[in-house]
Every structure is written in C-alpha cells, then in structure tokens.
Amino acid sequence: MNPTTRTQVAIIGAGPAGLLLGALLHRHGIDHVIVERQTPEYVLGRIRAGVLEQVAVDLLDEAGVGERMHREGLPHDGFSLSFDDRHHRIDLHGLTGKRVMVYGQTEVTRDLMQARRNAGLTTVYSAENVRIEGFDGVRPTLRYALEGRAHAIEADFIVGCDGFHGVARASVPASAIQTFEKVYPFGWLGVLADVPPVHEELIYANHPRGFALCSMRSKTRVRYYVQCSLDDHVEDWSDARFFAELKRRLPQADAARLIEGPSIEKSIAPLRSFVAEPMRFGRLFLAGDAAHIVPPTGAKGLNLAASDVGLLSRALAEHCRGSDAGIDTYSQRALARVWKAERFSWWFTSLMHRFPETGDFGRRMQHAELDYLVQSEAAMRSMAENYVGLPLDA
Known part of the structure; x- marks a missing residue:
C-alpha cells in the first residue's frame, strides 16, 4: 500500500464486526480499507x-x-433452563416462530476472511501506532506504521470496530462521551474440548454452587462454562477439577452422560456490562465492543456487533446515494437496540448466577422467578423473543 491512500471508509479492526462491515460495504460498492493491529492468526485464535x-x-x-x-x-x-435437578425447555420456535444458529465466532471470522481474500480487498494486519485525526472535520485521517514505515488513509468516514480497548473510543474527548458500566463480582471459567455435547441443545444451569452453561460449537466440539471467583487462576483448574465441578451443577441425568475430554483451550473471562454514548462523533462511528459490552449469558455480544454494522452499512450506502438520514440517526437507532440487549443480558445474568451480596433472600427471589418463568407462557415468550433477537430496528 502507498504511504498515503484515499478511500471512502476506513475501518479499524479486522474482527467479525469490521470484516462483516467490509463485506456489506463491498456489496454496496463502497470503497474501504481495514486496518488491524494484530496478525490474522491472532484474530482467529480468539x-x-x-x-x-x-x-x-x-x-x-x-x-x-x-x-x-x-x-x-x-x-x-x-x-433448557436447569434448576432443582430438572430441565425446563424454552421452546424458541414454538413461542416466536424463530430459531438461533449455533456457529462459532471463529468460523464466522474465518468465512469473512476467506471471502475478503477471494474478492481481493485490502486488509492491513500488524499495524502499529494506529491513531485518528480530524474526525470532527470533513477529511478524517487514519495513521499507522507498518514495518517501520508511516502510512496514512484519508477517508470520508472512519469506523471503530476495534474492541473495548481500541483506539477509536479512546480518541474521543472525554467531554463528548458518556459511559455506563457494571462490573460483576465473578467470572466464567470456560473449557473447549473435542467431545460430543451432553445435550442436543444448550443448558443454562442455576445451582447453589453457581451458574453453569453447556454449549457447543459442533456435534463433536463443546464449550462448557462454570461461574468462578475473580481470584481464581486457570492453572488452578485441572480438566478433572473442571468436569467434576460442572457435573455437580447439572441435573443428575446430564451429569451421568457427560463425556469428559482433554481441554484444547481454557480461560477465565470477567463479566461486565458497558455502554458508551453516543456512537457517532462527526465522521467517526463506533460499532461492536468499541461501544458496548454485554455479559455473555444472553449471547448478545457478536449479535449486537452484527446489528451495528448492518445499520451502519445501510446508512453509508444511503449517504452515497445522497441522503444523510441514516448516518444522522445511526447512534440513536443502534443504542435503542443495545440497551434492550443490555437489559436482557443483565436480567438473565442476575437470574442464573450466585451473587455473594444477595444472600438467602436473593437466592429465594431467583428461585421464585425461575419457577414463575417456566410456568408462564407469557414470561417464556418474552424470554424467547429476547433470546432469538429483536428486529434490527427494535
């Protein structure tokens, strides 16, 4: 790439949000470049x-x-919701007419990368010292270094899809942005293993010892989680200890048929809810984790990122056709959906986890709500509507 490049849209971040935005812009015939500070292998390894x-x-x-x-x-x-040693199935399709697709984010990223290579589109990996200039004017510029050489991209717009710790949101003056955050007092210990799933659908378990989730990536690969202390360390959790703890938190019938196997990845993730407002600053837009984080309980992180870039790609296409209505309302429309997803993720997290500060009263309230939920079609329908996802402009 030449030291100075001109394009319509410069995208920071080659994770699924940035890659999906690039693919959608390409479909609209909008010229763009993606700049990523990590290598392709690192991105795929997340x-x-x-x-x-x-x-x-x-x-x-x-x-x-x-x-x-x-x-x-x-x-x-x-x-399935699991409590009191029993399964209670939430019939998503029966309640909403919709379903979800279990397909790993790594595979989504791989598909987007391959399509981008096939189309001959420009992605800059291993970019250093990425910074943004002039986004409050008419000609924003994205600067970075590659192998010691300075580069600049002049663009009509810059989109930050560079995650919670990225440069995009950090470039906005503190006086122009408001943030909202809740940090949860526990984490998720997750294990990836090549064994058949314990159940054909996901199991969310509420147990006196803490939350557990049995998820999957395929018919031969599982992703299992248990709630853990933020003081825990991965090296303290052998595979044997993890599976023993998981079995304690599942109904006995599931524990009996759970197949153990060596972990191929193990990590502890802290949980937080976070929103930055607004999501547009002049000619700079934020999308995905750059603007919001949800606890993983409701599986909304990647989905919110996709809806952000879906709205933004259409807004940018409208701009190219002469209308700024889409870009002028992008932040408002995106945040309306973000806050609904934040509410659902917070509620589901509060329902399923053990919170040290709530004590016996809090545990009784959880049980009462779970008992009500699985006996009320209206309550299950509300849960199902949020789980399968609200409409793009909800």
Missing part, C-alpha cells in the same frame, strides 16, 4: 461466542458468506 440470532444470520447471508454456516451450523429451536 475464542468467543457461538450463538447467532436470525438478524446476524441474515446479515451474513446478505454479505455472501453464509453458505458454510448453513451447511455446518446447528439450528436450535430451543434451550
């Missing part, structure tokens, strides 16, 4: 979510990258 809402599935299809997802992904019509 283990993340694996449940896609219908909105995300539709956007991947719109981007032309859905073929392998439909061939290898696992459509799920429901999931």
Whole structure:
C-alpha cells in the first residue's frame, strides 16, 4: 500500500464486526480499507461466542458468506433452563416462530476472511501506532506504521470496530462521551474440548454452587462454562477439577452422560456490562465492543456487533446515494437496540448466577422467578423473543 491512500471508509479492526462491515460495504460498492493491529492468526485464535440470532444470520447471508454456516451450523429451536435437578425447555420456535444458529465466532471470522481474500480487498494486519485525526472535520485521517514505515488513509468516514480497548473510543474527548458500566463480582471459567455435547441443545444451569452453561460449537466440539471467583487462576483448574465441578451443577441425568475430554483451550473471562454514548462523533462511528459490552449469558455480544454494522452499512450506502438520514440517526437507532440487549443480558445474568451480596433472600427471589418463568407462557415468550433477537430496528 502507498504511504498515503484515499478511500471512502476506513475501518479499524479486522474482527467479525469490521470484516462483516467490509463485506456489506463491498456489496454496496463502497470503497474501504481495514486496518488491524494484530496478525490474522491472532484474530482467529480468539475464542468467543457461538450463538447467532436470525438478524446476524441474515446479515451474513446478505454479505455472501453464509453458505458454510448453513451447511455446518446447528439450528436450535430451543434451550433448557436447569434448576432443582430438572430441565425446563424454552421452546424458541414454538413461542416466536424463530430459531438461533449455533456457529462459532471463529468460523464466522474465518468465512469473512476467506471471502475478503477471494474478492481481493485490502486488509492491513500488524499495524502499529494506529491513531485518528480530524474526525470532527470533513477529511478524517487514519495513521499507522507498518514495518517501520508511516502510512496514512484519508477517508470520508472512519469506523471503530476495534474492541473495548481500541483506539477509536479512546480518541474521543472525554467531554463528548458518556459511559455506563457494571462490573460483576465473578467470572466464567470456560473449557473447549473435542467431545460430543451432553445435550442436543444448550443448558443454562442455576445451582447453589453457581451458574453453569453447556454449549457447543459442533456435534463433536463443546464449550462448557462454570461461574468462578475473580481470584481464581486457570492453572488452578485441572480438566478433572473442571468436569467434576460442572457435573455437580447439572441435573443428575446430564451429569451421568457427560463425556469428559482433554481441554484444547481454557480461560477465565470477567463479566461486565458497558455502554458508551453516543456512537457517532462527526465522521467517526463506533460499532461492536468499541461501544458496548454485554455479559455473555444472553449471547448478545457478536449479535449486537452484527446489528451495528448492518445499520451502519445501510446508512453509508444511503449517504452515497445522497441522503444523510441514516448516518444522522445511526447512534440513536443502534443504542435503542443495545440497551434492550443490555437489559436482557443483565436480567438473565442476575437470574442464573450466585451473587455473594444477595444472600438467602436473593437466592429465594431467583428461585421464585425461575419457577414463575417456566410456568408462564407469557414470561417464556418474552424470554424467547429476547433470546432469538429483536428486529434490527427494535
């Protein structure tokens, strides 16, 4: 790439949000460049979510990258809530007419990367010293260094898809942005293993010892989690200890048929809720984790990122056709959906986890709400509507 490049949209971040935005812009004929500070191998090595809402599935299809997802992904019509040693199935399809797709974020990223290579589109990896200039004017510039050489991209717009710790949000003056945050007093210890799933659908378990989740990436690969202390260290959790703890938190019938296997990845993730407002600053837009974080309980992180870039790609296409209505309302429309997803993720997290500060009263309230939920069609429908995902403009 030449030291100075001109494009319509400069995207920071080659994770799924940035890559999906690039694919959608390419479909609209909008010239763009993606700049990523990590290597492709590092990006693919990040283990993340694996449940896609219908909105995300539709956007991947719109981007032309859905073929392998439909061939290898696992459509799920429901999931199970577990408490009192019993399963209670939430019939997503029966309650809403919709379903979710189990397909790992790593595979989504891989598909988007491959499509981008096939189309000959520009992605700059291993960029250093990335910084943004002039986004409050008419000609924003993205600067970075590559192998010791300075580069600049002049663009009509810059989009920050560079995550919670990225440069995009950090470039905004503190006086122009408001943030909201809740940090949860526990984490998730997650294990990836190549064994058959314990159940054909996901199991969310509320147990006196803490939350557990049995998820999957395929019919031969699982992603299991247990709630743990933030003081825990991965090296303290052998595979044997992890599976023993997981079995304690599942109904006996599930524990009896759970197949153990050596972990191929193990990590502890802290949980937080975070929102930055607004999501537009002049000619700079934020999307995905750069603007918001949800606890993983509701599987909304990747889905929110997809809806952000879906809205933004259409807004930028409208701009190219002469209308700024989409870009002028992007932040408002995106945040309306973000806060609804934040509410659901916070509620589901509060319902399923052990909170040290709530004591016996809090545990009784959890049990009462779970008992009410599984006996009320209206309550289950509300849960199902949020789980499968609200409409793009909700």
